[in-house]
Amino acid sequence: MKKPMTMTQKILASHAGIEYVEAGQLITVNLDLVLGNDVTTPVAIKAFKDANADKVFDKDKVAIVPDHFTPNKDIKSAEHCKCIREFALEKEVTNYFEIGEMGIEHCLIPEKGLAIPGDVIIGADSHTCTYGALGAFSTGVGSTDMGVGMVSGKAWFKVPEAIKFVLKGKPGKWVSGKDVILHIIGMIGVDGALYKSMEYTGEGLKYLSMDDRFTIANMAIEAGAKNGIFPVDEKTLEYIKGRTEKEPRVFEADEDAVYSEVYEIDMSLIKPTVAFPHLPENTRTIDEVGEVKVDQVVIGSCTNGRMEDLRIAASILEGKKVKKGIRLIIFPGTQQIYLQAMEEGLIRKFIEAGGIVSTPTCGPCLGGHMGILAEGERAVATTNRNFVGRMGHPKSEVYLASPAVAAASAIVGKIVSPEEVM
Incomplete structure (x- = not known):
């Protein structure tokens, strides 16, 4: 009799060339994509050279995206980018x-059709789990694993246990994928899914756009998960249409698949949610926030820098002004998103409201550049982490929220519900 498997287990088994895998099993799998950025790739290149390799395993299956400190903020970041540029050109990546x-990177890779259903993807960046939104197994690895992956096209994994999240109900007007994942992390904690697969299902999925799903999958690592993954449906297939010539491989969890836990979540009951310093699990609903004045608002990042995010922010900011003394910084996720936002008139709305629009970059999310916080300053951000010193000074504070809450907060100068300004 065939043993039941989760969606993640089926993808891993197919890439390991075996019929069945179970939680805890060690396997070696073939990779569809190996990804790196300007911070992690130089170390991976050293591992690549240490292996005495002369070429990458497949020049079409390696992706290198300089996004963390680019445009180069200093000499060191310029040297990093020079290193990866020379490697990519020499190896014909x-x-x-x-x-x-x-x-x-995590906005660009799906946009370019480089992640599709059924893929196994590793990236030397913890938020590589984003592509689970497309029904792929994708996870972050260390730079050495990236280097080995570039040489061999393979990686080894311990098959993760899975947690099943059954999503029901339709989210309210100002509730987005960001609120859903903050609610979940607040519920299970930052280690609530440690080395597990977060698998989403339920009739509520029909109310989640692809941008919502990217946000939810992106923050799986904030619950300690190995990966987050969504089933492939019409929205998934519509998203990848025209982006790739590769055939998607659709895997479905068996009905009797084994899960370590099962949670049922009624999204109609979720309120806009804010994560207080200094952990993503430190959540409060918008009506519990109290008086939290902010100095800076950041809308963007690999979590919330997509078109839907910018449209929501613009709908709130249109015809209004950012409060005097508040800095509003907006980061479109890719050049294509930037261009579309410009064509839709969103950029004009942001600038007329008193915000600035940056080139696509990770920028302030990791305390990189273009929005560093000083001592004692507070930011509300649509980013994914709010650890001590994450966005600058160790004595600064980061509050995580949705684009709707962030935009409203920029107008008032403190964290508020969008309803307060609309």
Whole structure:
């Protein structure tokens, strides 16, 4: 009798060339994509050279995206980018994205059709789990694993246990995928899914757009998960249409698959949610926030820098002004998103409201550049982490929220519900 498997287990088994895998099993799998950025790839290149390799395993299956400190903020970041640029050109890496082509990697990779259903993807960046939104197994690895992956096209994994999240109900007007994942992390904690697969299902999925799903999958690592993954449906297939010539491989969890836990979540009951310093699990609903004045608002990142995010922010900011003394910084996720936002008139709305619009970059999310916080300053951000010193000074504070809450907060100068300004 055939043993039941989760969606993640089926993808891993197919890439390991075996019929069945179970939680805890060690396997070696074939990779569909190996990804790196300007911070992690130089170390991976050293591992690549230490292996005495002369070429990458497949020049179409390696992607290098300089996004963390680019445009280069200092000499060190310029040297990093020079290193990866020379490597990519020498090894004829097809998917190397220079400034002008680049975007925030986890927005750019799906946009370019480089992640599709059924893929196994590793990236030397913890938020590589984003592509689970497309029904792929994708996870972050260390730079050495990336280097080995570039040489061999393989990686080893311990098959993760899975947690099943059954999503029901339709989210309210100002509730987005960001609120859903903050609610979940607040419920299970930052280690609530440690080395597990977060698998989403339920009739509520029909109310989640692809941008919502990217946000939810992106923050799986904030619950300690190995990966987050969504089933493939019409929205998934519509998203990848025209982006790739590769055939998607659709895997479905068996009905009797084994899960370590099962949670049922009624999204109609979720309120806009804010994560207080200094952990993503430290959540409060918008009516519990109290008086939290902010100095800076950041809308963007690999979590919330997509078109839907910018449209929501613009709908709130239109015809209004950012409060005097508040800095509003907006980061479109890719050049294509930037261009579309410009064509839709969103950029004008942001600038007229008193915000600034940056080139696509990770920028302030990791305390990189273009929005560092000083001592004692507070930011509300649509980013994914709010650890001590994450966005600058160790004595600064970061509050995580949705684009709707962030935009409203920029107008008032403190964290508020969008309803307060609409």
